[in-house]
Amino acid sequence: MTQSMNKVVLVTGASSGIGEATVRELASAGAQLFIGARRGERLRALAVELGDRVAWRELDVTDGADFDAFADAAAERFGRIDVLVNNAGVMPLSPLAALKRDEWKRMIDVNIHGVLNGIAAVLPRFVAQRNGHVVNVASVGAHLVLPTAAVYCGTKYAVWAITEGLRQEHDEIRSTIISPGVTATELGDDISDPGVAAALKDWRQKSLTPDAIAHAIRYALEQPDGVDINEIIVRPTAAN
Numbered sequence: 410m411t412q413s414m415n416k417v418v419l420v421t422g423a424s425s426g427i428g429e430a431t432v433r434e435l436a437s438a439g440a441q442l443f444i445g446a447r448r449g450e451r452l453r454a455l456a457v458e459l460g461d462r463v464a465w466r467e468l469d470v471t472d473g474a475d476f477d478a479f480a481d482a483a484a485e486r487f488g489r490i491d492v493l494v495n496n497a498g499v500m501p502l503s504p505l506a507a508l509k510r511d512e513w514k515r516m517i518d519v520n521i522h523g524v525l526n527g528i529a530a531v532l533p534r535f536v537a538q539r540n541g542h543v544v545n546v547a548s549v550g551a552h553l554v555l556p557t558a559a560v561y562c563g564t565k566y567a568v569w570a571i572t573e574g575l576r577q578e579h580d581e582i583r584s585t586i587i588s589p590g591v592t593a594t595e596l597g598d599d600i601s602d603p604g605v606a607a608a609l610k611d612w613r614q615k616s617l618t619p620d621a622i623a624h625a626i627r628y629a630l631e632q633p634d635g636v637d638i639n640e641i642i643v644r645p646t647a648a649n
């Protein structure tokens with residue numbers, strides 16, 4: 410196993426799915442990781458399993474002050490921050506006519522404000538050190554809209570736009586959009602509409618495993634400083 414990735418990487422949504430797979434992948438590549446999510450017991454178990462190169466702290470990405478404290482704790486633990494992977498996200502799908510305002514708000518809070526809070530927590534540091542890398546996990550839903558996914562896709566179009574704006578404004582900071590297709594994780598397990606939950610189960614028949622997305626993130630991180638992978642779209646071959 411190559412132990413070559415000399416980077417300090419922050420990963421949000423590390424308690425399951427793509428975030429957890431990314432932590433495993435980057436730890437095996439030699440990175441030092443500071444990982445966050447709300448379910449601390451899962452983070453603790455992952456850190457214990459992977460050893461000293463992984464540290465954790467509970468994090469609610471919707472709370473800007475909490476994200477600032479998370480980044481400060483990471484810098485204190487490892488001495489610097491090289492990469493932020495804004496991965497945390499939620500997907501309670503429903504038709505617009507169901508008027509699930511609370512779920513719309515939750516998607517906007519986590520998927521958009523969470524990403525912005527992450528950028529705010531690291532950007533001054535990255536500007537000062539004239540180096541840094543922000544990886545934002547969007548979705549194929551940043552490129553297409555499906556019934557029941559209007560708000561979710563809206564949040565992912567926003568993630569796409571925010572990441573592209575960051576790229577345009579900062580020559581010395583790398584910005585990467587990771588756009589997964591359907592991936593077998595816990596995402597959508599909280600869908601309250603039974604019809605939509607059944608449809609998601611069908612889509613998941615043809616899904617990627619989370620390590621396919623973790624490999625894409627590792628690829629973006631392993632590029633030399635002057636090379637910026639702007640977006641990677643990863644779909645299962647069976648998707649159309």
Ligand code: NDP
Pocket residue numbers: 421422423424425426427428445446447448449468469470471496497498499500519546547548549550588589590591592593594595596597
């Ligand atoms: P999971 O549900 O397995 O993981 C989501 C993660 O987000 C969990 O670790 C959860 O942790 C965390 N999270 C949710 N809300 C918050 C919050 N307020 N603060 C901090 N962390 C939070 O799903 P995935 O691994 O699939 O999702 C990861 C990303 O991939 C998301 O952005 C999703 O939109 C995107 N994506 C997923 C696809 C798929 O098919 N699975 C396809 C396209 C994109 P906790 O509950 O402990 O806080």
